[in-house]
Amino acid sequence: RAARITGSPVLYRGRLFVPIASAEEGVGALPAYECCTFRGSVVALNAATGEQVWRTFTIGEPATPRAKNAKGVQLWGPSGAAVWSAPTIDAQTNSMYIATGDAYSEPAPATSDAVAALDLDTGRIKWSVQATAGDAFTMACGTADTTNCPQKAGPDHDFGQSAVLVALGGGRRVLLAGQKSGVVHAFDPDHEGRKLWSATIGRGGELGGIEWGSATDGVLMFVPLSDITFKDPKARGRGGLSSEVGGGLFALRVADGKQAWMARPNGCGDRPSCSPALSAPAAVAAGAIFSGSIDGHFRAFSTSDGRVLWDFDTAREFETVNGAKGTGGSIDVGGPAIANGVVVTTSGYGQWGGMRGNVLLVFSPDGK
Template identity: 25%
Template sequence: MKHLIRSAALLLAASSAVARVDNAALSDDADGRDWPAWGRSFSEQRYSPLDQINTGNVARLGLAWSLELDEVWNVSSQPLAIDGVIYTAVGYSRVYAIDAKSGAVLWQYDPKVDARKMRMAWGSRGLAFWNGKVIAGVQDGRLFALDAKTGEKLWEVLTTRPGDNRYITGAPRVWGGKDGRGRVIIGHGGADFGHVRGYVTTYDADTGEQLWRWYTVPGNPADGFENEAMEMAAKTWSGEWWKYGGGGTVWNAITYDPEYDRVYLGTGNGSPWNAQLRNPGGGDSLFLCSIVALDAETGEYAWHYQTTPNETWDFNSAMDMVTATLVLGGRPRKVLLHAPKNGFFYVLDREDGALISAEKIGKVTWAERIDLATGRPVEVPGARYEDGPALVWPGSGGTHNWHPMAFSPDTGLVYIPAREMPGVYDGEGRKAGQWTMTPDDVLGLKGFFDDIPKNAGSTSLLAWNPVTQTQAWRKPTPGATAGGVIVTRGGLVFQGLADGRFVATDARTGAEVWSHPMGVGTQAPPLTYEVDGVQYVAVLAGWGGAPSLLGSLSAQHGWVGRQYPRRLLAFALDGKARLPDSPPPVDKVEPIDDPAFVVDAAKAASGQRIYARQCTICHGTAVIAGGYAPDLRASPVPLSAEAFNAIVRDGALMSRGMPPFAEFSDADLDALRHYIRQRARHEPSVWDQLGQLWDFIKLMVRMELAKRGG
């Protein structure tokens, strides 16, 4: 009863005034009390002017409060903090309003996603706030607005078409138009899972009325073009690309620039990835893997810069874009800072999109450099796998992925969660005119089914000088996935890590100056805010999403299974709260078996293909789980055909996040069971490992010979 009375009192206090977040608030980089947007302000710098917590006293930082979020399965999201209330969208966009001082839940809203239609386990990465309204997208394509005081739904629209392959995981962005009305813009994902043509849509933030829509790639020329930009883009495509969608989805990065009244879109990869299929005659495939500037009022095209022309590696530019003013060549220039997947760091002029500089921030073998005269990459022969497989750095995970970077005007440095991991690309048997692409095989590459070893990739926190385009320092971080970052005037970079620690790093030196256990790993970006004169730093902790699908690479941290917490943690100076108990990480998953089960090799081969298409995202490559979903090698369920069918096809565990696959036949289910049993019994031999090493060496030699023209 006391808890209910206290929550009611907190809700009454929170609802006493409507929080005003508008253009003025989102343009104010000097007031750090709130964290009102994905990147804190329009600039997306993820910099806070708060300095109560600093390098001199960070050792006193302790846990102030924690909140367990047992109702959701994925918390890889950016919370907001406005007027003493934290808002976060987690899982399938379940929204929580939380007292930022105590951690008490004020209200929550569940958009009621139909789990039977959800096949991707990414979850929501964030939400937006505009003048008393919380706005979030849903994986099923909806966009909704809630009353920030009560959680009551104010409006809802479907941004996609019923039954199509698009879905929303990214955070909307908001701004005020010239007529005083708020705008909210949202894109979508889906190009990796079906035939999708990307677009963004802008709505009235008060009513949900659609204002304009802009497609990122051209459609069928026979249908006409929506605008001159699409007509221009069509000249850079060939064949019948529109039959395959084309891709170019804006699934994450959008930046609003109030100085030019523009929105910048970070566009995604091609669909299919393999450019030989979607664009057999060559050309740049605009506007894939680009930054596109649009007039914020009308959606009219202003300029673009393409980071990877005619991309064929999943090198999308959907990573965050930061606006800043830098002194270059002795004069201040308004610039856009961008580190896409392809391994280069770009500085662009915001006025016209002109390339100022671009340099490698990690190992890059697909291109030698960026030609500053043309703005185009100088590609390495053979990297496009036209004549056989190619080992390429970086791989499809990118040197920098969606986990956001931060820029400090104090140090002049950009702090990037960086990754080193190659990719093997093989278009064998998938040439234009020889292969018919189906919605079930949308990458256009030869399938990859092997486990990914834990030493296949590494991460670091990179401090990069965008003026000199040089590294200031680099600090290794554990595993192959690390969380997004923020930086403060207190001289600290905060980041959650895969090993279960929340860490503060000295922004000038790269020295780790503080850490605290979270009880589980995370990839979520943190935030900092102030309530009643006290600065807090908060982060969502929980292991799920893309990091869980990479086999042993993901499993190395031991966060395998549903037993690990999903929680929000808040820290303050001299905080004395106790971290709730959580299970220790799993040292090794022990497969179980039924010796009477005889594996049929043909059935297992069929099951391998079904598993790769439908099961890998949650249960991991090669049936080696690395996150929230259980490891099927150690589950008794696949040993029983009846239990397996009830769960996989009939949806017996929908309440625990397992969607049903009603389309699976008895033969499909049987094939999956044989493949799971085969993998449960798999023990890599010395010869297997030597064979993989030899394949690796051959690819390296081939790349070097191609580079030399041999």
């Protein structure tokens, strides 16, 4: 139920691979709702005809009736393990890698909060490695009415971003993924996901930790940190963001997870509800990492030492090419696109207390 596509589909060898996520974690918070039955999945489509070639669910069995909540409403499980971001193709092993979110109800399956390898031809799950066990969570948890919060509530530590595959040299490879726990994990894709290293860069939380996407130049992994914080934790999504906590761009060595540098700019100034959190994905090209912030700033950082090469405050009005009234705001969820000598970003995202807006901005790599 409440299925949605939040990650970009991937086109490869005549097939379109579509990740499926869900908003049932939100609607499942309603005390009269029979939470929950959604199962994350990846669907492979024939790109020419749209015909389904295969579909693999992240949870092997459909949800069945479990306990009832305090109001007598039937609860279901297992559920969740959404695939929030694009799958990662590995031509060498004919595999794709996906990262999954938390469970919405108990019992939390072993494939939630996990990184998994699927066969490209059949969708068969080759292996799966879980980072956080027992993580069952709905948006009822931590609110005034916890009726539909799982009895053993987890920390909501999804993997929201795609896994990143990097060749280390000498035939060695590493699969990297940042989690909402604030931890970056490194797996060995050629030995059934054996854990190579982990590095903690933030405290983690419901909105990260590490949210939508990291980038790499093959030597360093560039990880935006959210750790977005509300002045009143119970006012989640209704403004009141803290300008004092969160944010930071971290450079980790892909070989061992050691930190090379960290940059933590803050452009909030005197804005009443503002956060320096970096929730949006980052992108890298030509010695620069491009990263947008909840504070509305779009910045380019040097890959060598993290210094800010340029900084553009998008939280203002714009004269648009199509004549519509344009206003920038917070930058979240969607990352920058880089192609044909330009860098493109959206600006304006009001959910979770951010600044609303409606513009698509195009820059040269030097910020003009």
